[in-house]
Amino acid sequence: MxxxxxxxxxxxxxxxxxxxxxxxxxxxxxxxxxxxxIAAHQTLELRSFVHQFEKHALPGAYYEMYEESNLAKRDLLKQKLFERYPREYEKAKDIAWRCxxxxxxxxxxxxxxxxxxxxxxxxxxxxxxxxxxxxxxxxxxxxxxxxxxxxxxxxxxxxxxxxxxxxxxxxxxxxxxxxxxxxxxxxxxxxxxxxxxxxxxxxxxxxxxxxxxxxxxxxxxxxxxxxxxxxxxxxxxxxxxxxxxxxxxxxxxxxxxxxxxxxxxxxxxxxxxxxxENLVTLSDVIGDLPKIRSGINRSFIRSEMVLGKKKRFYRKETDSDDAWERLTNSLKAEVISWNGFAREYLASGIDVPPDGRGSEFVSCNTPSQSNPLFDWYHDPNLKGVANHESRVHLVEDLKRYMFSSMFTKTYTRFPRLHEFESHSEALLPDHENAKTGKFADRFRVQVPDQPATTVTSHISKDGHYFIHYDPDQCRSLTVREAARIQTFPDNYLFCGSRTAQYHQVGNAVxxxxxxxxxxxxxxxxxxxx
Structure with missing residues (x-):
């Protein structure tokens, strides 16, 4: 028993x-x-349902739901899945109690x-x-x-x-x-x-x-x-x-x-x-996931005092592959112009990854056989990974991500805020405490050849502490990458909004x-x- x-x-x-x-x-x-x-309970209930089946013997309808990128359609498919297997669902519903x-x-x-x-x-x-x-x-x-x-x-x-x-x-x-x-x-x-x-x-x-x-x-x-x-x-x-x-x-x-x-x-x-015997590094576990680009939402114009409070003004930006390619190449050239540490990047431009910004489901062949946790992550019935879509970012933050990831690639450590200032005043965020040193590591690149820093629920708020090490992707980590760091199997599907998904991953054991x-x-x- x-x-x-x-x-x-x-x-x-x-x-x-x-x-x-x-x-x-x-x-x-x-x-x-x-x-x-609510969202964590939905994830818990779905995983309890999964546990009613033998390992790697999930019904095909589960994978059909898993591979649906539209969240509304995914919810409908999940409901149909539960209706198709009522005994397993009733058991899962009895196990996962929202209380x-x-x-x-x-x-x-x-x-x-x-x-x-x-x-x-x-x-x-x-x-x-x-x-x-x-x-x-x-x-x-x-x-x-x-x-x-x-x-x-x-x-x-x-x-x-x-x-x-x-x-x-x-x-x-x-x-x-x-x-x-x-x-x-x-x-x-x-x-x-x-x-x-x-x-x-x-x-x-x-x-x-x-x-x-x-x-x-x-x-x-x-x-x-x-x-x-x-x-x-x-x-x-x-x-x-x-x-x-x-x-x-x-x-x-x-x-x-x-x-x-x-x-x-x-x-x-x-x-x-x-x-x-050996440390498992960040690139060991996320390096085989599909490359995707960051998203763009707006750019900072100015800030001014309005009725005694600082108000910031922004301009909406176009989020498209072409716009992203032009932007990131210009950011890369700007960073290179500041200091010789980035000269090695002059040779090649940045191209849009084939999967663009990614999606709630991205087709791929992963994990690779060389992944040290291959057996743990792997489900032979999966045709890709879910929860692998990038955030949209402020243009000025993308510049900071570009600088930080290029700096990290050269010096194998992420830069502190005083190093942002020493390269360009424009890199400093528009915050009162930007120069106080209180949050000197506000923008933290995850170093590829080391274990990642602690994934916390703060990842649900912004990606500044979880910048991807690849300058050519210029983004923060996705939910799936955070889940790999937390060692969730690839067929583990997180429910709710992307913010809720990040929060669940960050709080987990x-x-x-x-x-x-x-x-x-x-x-x-x-x-x-």
């Missing part, structure tokens, strides 16, 4: 995807995935009822997931002007208690809790919140009394640690719970706190993750890392049967 899994704060399903991949999908059974965001944990609309009694129904009396089960992390993130705290203490009124700070309550009420044999590294240094009422979280997770009955909650041992997945006088694992540093994804085959410098909790009556001690964690959990859970 597969081991039941309940997934909280599931997002688009990255953590659950890793668990679903162990032993060809036979090790774990995702019984319930809870998510409140706001901690909300009055979803009281504990209702959540408990749904979880109990999913578990059907099974005691050897696994809880996975992590509470929303914005309140703990270092970036989030910087936006609150680096206040030392978290805002106690921010409900996200307390959402881990909903996770804790479910542990106290339902007693999983194992749990996996994920969060951002900022949780290690966050404080609440002067206390380091991570110490409190560890205490609570070790003994949920302290907070939730009268529930006969078992105690848990909390382990790191990267270090073996020591034991205290009571036989509990002990770690000298909070950073021992930090997992650096690039060390485990993920093409991304993503550092996250992941806690492994094991019920005290489960005796099997966990193993730690095995480091990969890399499935390839999740699978390695799941393999450790499977050994523990199998021994406790």
């Amino acid at each position: 597969a081991i039941p899994v309940i997934d909280l704060f599931a997002g688009p399903g990255g953590l659950g995807e890793g668990f679903s991949a162990v032993n060809q999908g036979k090790a774990f059974d995702i019984r319930l995935s809870i998510e409140n965001n 706001t944990l901690g909300s009055p609309d979803f009281p504990p009694e209702l959540v408990n009822q749904r979880i109990a129904k999913a578990l059907a009396g099974e005691r050897n089960w696994v809880l996975i997931g992590g509470p929303p992390c914005q309140a703990y993130s270092v970036v989030g705290r910087s936006r609150r002007q680096w206040k030392e203490n978290l805002d106690e009124k921010d409900h996200r700070v307390h959402l881990y208690k909903e996770y804790l309550r479910i542990i106290a009420d339902h007693h999983p044999a194992v749990f996996v809790m994920e969060n951002v590294r900022g949780i290690l240094s966050s404080k609440l009422n002067g206390e380091v919140i991570f110490d409190k979280i560890l205490r609570d997770l070790r003994n949920p009955g302290i907070i939730f009394k009268n529930r006969k909650a078992p105690k848990y041992k909390i382990f790191s997945l990267t270090k073996s640690g020591q034991t205290d006088g009571k036989g509990n694992p002990y770690y000298e540093y909070h950073s021992d719970f930090l997992i650096k994804a690039e060390n485990y085959g993920v093409p991304q410098n993503r550092h996250r706190v992941i806690l492994l909790g094991i019920r005290q009556d489960v005796s099997e001690p966990p193993k730690t993750l095995e480091k990969s 890399p499935p390839y890392l999740a699978k390695q964690i799941a393999e450790i959990v499977f050994k523990i859970s199998s021994s406790s049967k």
Whole structure:
């Protein structure tokens, strides 16, 4: 029997995807995935539907839907797909539950009822997931002007208690809790919140009394640690719970706190993750995707003060292959004229890629056999990739992208804002803090021969931190490229608007890392049967 899994704060399903991949999908059974965001829930429901079929044995109607670029038509095809396979869809709909944990609309009694129904009396089960992390993130705290203490009124700070309550009420044999590294240094009422979280997770009955909650041992997945006088694992540093994804085959410098909790009556001690021999680089995983051009929307004219506020004025630009080719070649020539570092680019002009700006579906033969994650991404029935369309950009931003990618190609690092200014004042954005150094890395090219920097939900706002390394494409990364960096399989389809797709990818746990964690959990859970 597969081991039941309940997934909280599931997002688009990255953590659950890793668990679903162990032993060809036979090790774990995702019984319930809870998510409140509409678009993420749609993605989660569709992926739950996919999991009702054997690997690479999806019906042809799935690929017909996947290959539709028009989002309205794709939604119609998805509906027809569900109607054609009602049993699988009903199962998926039962698994993917749109629910706001901690909300009055979803009281504990209702959540408990749904979880109990999913578990059907099974005691050897696994809880996975992590509470929303914005309140703990270092970036989030910087936006609150680096206040030392978290805002106690921010409900996200307390959402881990909903996770804790479910542990106290339902007693999983194992749990996996994920969060951002900022949780290690966050404080609440002067206390380091991570110490409190560890205490609570070790003994949920302290907070939730009268529930006969078992105690848990909390382990790191990267270090073996020591034991205290009571036989509990002990770690000298909070950073021992930090997992650096690039060390485990993920093409991304993503550092996250992941806690492994094991019920005290489960005796099997966990193993730690095995480091990969080599780093997987950005170009390793996205270099075989179709080349596409950026889009153009408008250009900056001027800014002026209107009623005490700065107002910016723009001109709409034509977005066509011809217009893009003229623009990017002129931008390239302008950058070359500033400084000799770009002389090597004089020889050739820029041509429009065959696929133009790309699309919601682009026909291609990818991944290549040389891709180190070929087996993970590959679906032999796919004739291309979805979610591979470029954004439209401000003309002045395209100039910054051109400069940044050419600079990076020469110096193997992206330029800082002071280097923008030293080459041309026109490169600086029209922002008050452009020269303060506060956001010196505002325009960040992803270096091809290294793992990418952390893909976050900020990628949904603009592409400035995720500029493609190829000057001849002059653009930010697409959703599919971000998904490759996050190690989502190519047949994973993200629902909703492009902004919603980026947001889902940025918030997810890399499935390839999740699978390695799941393999450790499977050994523990199998021994406790």
